[in-house]
Amino acid sequence: MIPTEPIGSIPRPSQLIDAVTKTRGDIDDPALAPLFVDAIRDTLARFEATGSPVLTDGEQRKYHNFWDYCVHGLPNVRADGFKIPFAAGHVRRMPRLVEGPFRYKRRADRYLEEAQRHTKMPIKQAVISPSALSLLYPAEGIPGYSRDAFIDDLLTEHVREVRACLKQGAHAVQIDFTEARLAVKLDPTGTLLASFIDLNNIALAKFSSEERMRIGVHTCPGGDRDSTHSADIDYGALLPSLFQLNVTNYYIALAGEKDRRRVLEIIRAHLRPGQRIFVGVIAPIDPHLETPEEVRDRILEAANYIPRSQLATTDDCGFSPFSDDASTTRETAFAKITARVRGTALADEILGAD
Amino acid sequence: MRCDEEEQQLRAAALQNVQSILQARQRAEQELIGIKEALEEERRILELLNQTGAVLASKLDLQAVVQTVTDAGTKMSGAQFGAFFYNVSTESGNVFTLFTLSGAPREAFEKLGHPRATPVFAPTFKGEGTIRSGDITKDPRYGKMEPHRGMPAGHLPVRSYLAVPVIARSGEVMGGLFFGHPNTDVFSVRAERLIEGIASQAAIAIDNARLYEQARQAAEERARLLVAERRARQESERVSLMKDEFLATLSHELRTPLNAVLGWSNILLSKTPGDSDGYRGLSAIARNARAQAKLIDDLLDMNSIVSGKIRLDVHLLDLPLILDAAIDAVRPSADAKSIVIRAILDPNAGPVFGDRNRIQQVVWNLLSNSVKFTPKNGKIDVVLRRVNSHVEICVHDTGVGISTDFLPHVFERFRQADSSTTRKHGGLGLGLSIVKQLIELHGGTVRVESAGEGQGTTFVLLLPLRPILSRASAPSENVNGPSNKLPEPYVSLDGIMVLVVDDEPDARDLVAAVLSQAKATVITASSAEEALALVKSCRPAVIVSDIGMPERDGYDFMRDVRSLPGADGGRTPAIALTAFARSEDRTRAMLSGYQVHVAKPIEPDELVATVKSQCGAGM
Numbered sequence: 001m002i003p004t005e006p007i008g009s010i011p012r013p014s015q016l017i018d019a020v021t022k023t024r025g026d027i028d029d030p031a032l033a034p035l036f037v038d039a040i041r042d043t044l045a046r047f048e049a050t051g052s053p054v055l056t057d058g059e060q061r062k063y064h065n066f067w068d069y070c071v072h073g074l075p076n077v078r079a080d081g082f083k084i085p086f087a088a089g090h091v092r093r094m095p096r097l098v099e100g101p102f103r104y105k106r107r108a109d110r111y112l113e114e115a116q117r118h119t120k121m122p123i124k125q126a127v128i129s130p131s132a133l134s135l136l137y138p139a140e141g142i143p144g145y146s147r148d149a150f151i152d153d154l155l156t157e158h159v160r161e162v163r164a165c166l167k168q169g170a171h172a173v174q175i176d177f178t179e180a181r182l183a184v185k186l187d188p189t190g191t192l193l194a195s196f197i198d199l200n201n202i203a204l205a206k207f208s209s210e211e212r213m214r215i216g217v218h219t220c221p222g223g224d225r226d227s228t229h230s231a232d233i234d235y236g237a238l239l240p241s242l243f244q245l246n247v248t249n250y251y252i253a254l255a256g257e258k259d260r261r262r263v264l265e266i267i268r269a270h271l272r273p274g275q276r277i278f279v280g281v282i283a284p285i286d287p288h289l290e291t292p293e294e295v296r297d298r299i300l301e302a303a304n305y306i307p308r309s310q311l312a313t314t315d316d317c318g319f320s321p322f323s324d325d326a327s328t329t330r331e332t333a334f335a336k337i338t339a340r341v342r343g344t345a346l347a348d349e350i351l352g353a354d
Numbered sequence: 355m356r357c358d359e360e361e362q363q364l365r366a367a368a369l370q371n372v373q374s375i376l377q378a379r380q381r382a383e384q385e386l387i388g389i390k391e392a393l394e395e396e397r398r399i400l401e402l403l404n405q406t407g408a409v410l411a412s413k414l415d416l417q418a419v420v421q422t423v424t425d426a427g428t429k430m431s432g433a434q435f436g437a438f439f440y441n442v443s444t445e446s447g448n449v450f451t452l453f454t455l456s457g458a459p460r461e462a463f464e465k466l467g468h469p470r471a472t473p474v475f476a477p478t479f480k481g482e483g484t485i486r487s488g489d490i491t492k493d494p495r496y497g498k499m500e501p502h503r504g505m506p507a508g509h510l511p512v513r514s515y516l517a518v519p520v521i522a523r524s525g526e527v528m529g530g531l532f533f534g535h536p537n538t539d540v541f542s543v544r545a546e547r548l549i550e551g552i553a554s555q556a557a558i559a560i561d562n563a564r565l566y567e568q569a570r571q572a573a574e575e576r577a578r579l580l581v582a583e584r585r586a587r588q589e590s591e592r593v594s595l596m597k598d599e600f601l602a603t604l605s606h607e608l609r610t611p612l613n614a615v616l617g618w619s620n621i622l623l624s625k626t627p628g629d630s631d632g633y634r635g636l637s638a639i640a641r642n643a644r645a646q647a648k649l650i651d652d653l654l655d656m657n658s659i660v661s662g663k664i665r666l667d668v669h670l671l672d673l674p675l676i677l678d679a680a681i682d683a684v685r686p687s688a689d690a691k692s693i694v695i696r697a698i699l700d701p702n703a704g705p706v707f708g709d710r711n712r713i714q715q716v717v718w719n720l721l722s723n724s725v726k727f728t729p730k731n732g733k734i735d736v737v738l739r740r741v742n743s744h745v746e747i748c749v750h751d752t753g754v755g756i757s758t759d760f761l762p763h764v765f766e767r768f769r770q771a772d773s774s775t776t777r778k779h780g781g782l783g784l785g786l787s788i789v790k791q792l793i794e795l796h797g798g799t800v801r802v803e804s805a806g807e808g809q810g811t812t813f814v815l816l817l818p819l820r821p822i823l824s825r826a827s828a829p830s831e832n833v834n835g836p837s838n839k840l841p842e843p844y845v846s847l848d849g850i851m852v853l854v855v856d857d858e859p860d861a862r863d864l865v866a867a868v869l870s871q872a873k874a875t876v877i878t879a880s881s882a883e884e885a886l887a888l889v890k891s892c893r894p895a896v897i898v899s900d901i902g903m904p905e906r907d908g909y910d911f912m913r914d915v916r917s918l919p920g921a922d923g924g925r926t927p928a929i930a931l932t933a934f935a936r937s938e939d940r941t942r943a944m945l946s947g948y949q950v951h952v953a954k955p956i957e958p959d960e961l962v963a964t965v966k967s968q969c970g971a972g973m
Binding site: 082083084085091134135137138139146147148150151152155183185186187191192195196198199201202205 | 361363365368369370372373375376377379381382386
């Protein structure tokens with residue numbers, strides 16, 4: 001079978017979003033607990049119903065988003081960090097570190113452990129990349145806590161989180177590297193992207209080759225509210241560097257690309273043996289609900305460029321990376337996932353056994 | 355515009371991280387290099403450990419083992435030099451200390467005393483655990499003054515110091531491993547653990563080497579003893595063979611003259627009036643010749659018994675008959691001393707199986723003994739009776755008795771109660787020993803009882819009863835065997851031609867005279883060659899031949915005869931008449947073709963009867 005996996009997030013139930021809003025982000029409020037549990041259970045049940053061989057908890061507990069879930073609520077973090085402008089005109093503000101030392105407040109293996117209580121199916125866990133979190137350190141610096149010390153702490157925390165997820169039995173650990181395209185957008189010279197790749201590779205070097213078989217990176221234009229922060233950045237400036245990452249699995253947004261063939265040509269040119277490409281066959285921010293046949297055709301198209309043994313499918317992005325993003329309904333998200341699963345099966349029938 | 359500004363700020367912040375990430379990368383790369391180096395070092399150490407382990411497991415030579423340990427320890431610890439001081443025990447039990455070195459020339463230590471006495475070294479030799487010091491010169495045990503000085507003058511400079519005792523499984527401290535380096539803080543905890551591991555391996559290897567050395571020495575000793583024992587056995591066998599041969603020769607040489615003495619005295623006696631001095635003289639000569647022949651028989655018997663060569667000719671025995679015959683044999687000498695022999699013989703005491711001649715010999719021995727040691731007018735009782743599952747033969751006399759001290763030695767060879775040169779009674783002291791051996795060969799026992807000197811002596815023989823067999827299944831129907839028939843009082847060889855062969859003229863003439871007296875026609879030959887010619891030409895009825903002859907002996911002669919056609923005398927009955935009286939001589943004679951083997955000295959009647967019995971018994 002052609003492997004197929006989701007990216008991660010599923011829109012939260014509206015009652016959960018409302019309840020969290022009322023607590024002003026105090027996600028440890030006991031009143032929220034049953035709502036979280038219901039949301040996670042419901043998400044996993046619906047996921048199983050899609051026939052997807054690998055599930056996620058829909059990132060129901062990640063607050064406020066895929067990026068800062070691990071530092072939300074830290075006393076040495078302020079909410080007035082840099083701003084990420086999206087194409088649709090809205091801006092998301094990132095947190096800012098004001099004091100050392102840097103430590104995570106929570107790790108994603110907690111989410112994984114909770115999800116495992118509700119299903120026996122394989123579960124994938126997404127974590128944020130160290131390169132994304134490196135932007136927490138303010139431009140003006142922090143007295144008594146050097147940038148170098150911060151980078152060391154950051155690497156330590158990230159490695160600890162990934163290792164904990166692997167130990168907890170994650171089917172795969174996906175490092176969200178959505179800032180890759182943002183890095184190219186911010187610095188077209190490629191210096192920033194190369195630096196990000198370096199930072200992530202330093203962390204990845206801490207794992208054995210067996211462990212890295214279960215580790216992947218995800219890159220996309222950064223979807224939020226049916227918009228992106230860097231869709232205008234050409235993959236040609238990104239993918240060659242991305243393939244320098246020392247991982248096995250690549251989750252690459254493709255369905256929403258304007259010129260998929262060109263992207264596939266770039267992938268083919270830089271793909272190395274042993275790497276597996278999960279091509280995006282569903283565009284979460286596209287209101288159009290893909291049919292299984294459309295998905296099948298996208299896979300067959302990709303199969304012209306990627307060897308069958310290295311080809312796998314996924315969604316372009318999470319369906320709601322930000323916890324309050326309700327632009328896509330849960331029903332739509334699962335319908336699209338169902339289309340991915342069925343379309344992958346159709347393609348598999350045509351492409352035959354590996 | 356606003357977006358652009360946000361982007362500018364973000365870009366500025368992000369780019370500031372680049373340098374830090376670069377440095378982090380360099381640190382990671384350095385760390386990686388460090389890890390690789392550590393791995394390489396680990397690999398090297400493991401390889402060294404493997405090599406050392408393999409060498410220690412395979413080497414049994416102590417010197418090679420300790421050198422391997424010293425070299426490996428020096429390399430693993432990172433020491434500039436290392437030494438292994440170890441104790442060696444000599445065969446005499448002395449213990450002294452040797453040492454091996456690594457990383458330093460032997461001359462560097464030759465002039466220095468062994469490091470036993472100082473407080474720095476002593477704990478290691480006492481097995482009190484590892485000492486690891488980053489700077490031993492700062493250790494309080496190091497000392498600065500005599501006698502607690504640290505390193506002796508002229509010692510290689512040592513700051514970093516590591517010493518591990520090598521302790522055997524038995525707890526014995528075999529020695530110590532010492533490592534040094536002129537720099538401080540060279541030896542890590544890990545090095546300490548490694549050296550402790552090496553020390554454990556070394557203890558086992560040294561133990562094994564010592565055990566191997568002990569086993570090797572023991573094996574050499576065993577081999578040496580084996581060779582010595584083999585040589586001793588060969589020598590013993592050679593001496594035994596020489597003794598047998600000597601006895602055979604001695605017997606032959608003694609019997610040959612006796613044969614003539616006894617034979618002629620008998621012939622002359624038959625022609626001498628019984629009341630003359632000549633008759634008495636001839637009687638004494640004959641009696642003494644027989645006594646001497648008996649001594650020779652005893653010697654040969656004892657030799658045969660001791661060497662296990664005696665064979666019993668077993669038949670159902672008529673014990674009263676045998677005892678009567680033995681009593682008859684000693685009666686003349688008893689009568690001479692007015693000793694009364696009384697026989698109380700139960701005819702139903704048996705049945706017993708045995709060798710008639712041997713049992714008769716035993717009883718005759720005991721009776722002779724009693725007659726010999728019983729004063730005039732004494733009494734001897736011979737009692738035959740059944741006691742439980744045994745037949746008991748008692749010979750009781752009223753003689754001189756035996757002292758309590760000598761009683762346990764009565765049956766020992768060559769032992770006599772009075773062995774002084776002035777003793778009253780002669781003999782070799784073999785008779786009772788032969789009695790004991792012969793009775794034991796029959797499965798019986800013999801014991802002696804005496805209340806003391808002057809109290810008389812009782813010999814008690816016990817022979818096992820045989821189960822009573824039916825006549826049909828009895829192993830031998832002939833009581834006492836074929837030889838039981840008493841010879842006819844007079845036998846005539848009239849008309850019988852007998853060829854007598856002997857190289858000794860005296861012996862030849864004696865035999866010829868005896869046979870002639872019995873009216874035989876006697877022809878004689880002095881050699882095998884001559885005799886063979888006579889066999890063919892004269893066709894005698896019986897051949898009587900000596901065995902020990904020069905050139906072709908009696909065996910060769912008989913083989914020549916037997917190779918002749920029957921018509922030429924090849925089947926002529928033959929009697930071997932020889933002084934070779936051992937059982938193996940008899941066997942050899944039979945194998946070469948003789949029908950009968952008669953030992954010298956001969957009894958004339960016996961010879962005549964034997965010739966008669968062979969006459970007409972052509973093969």
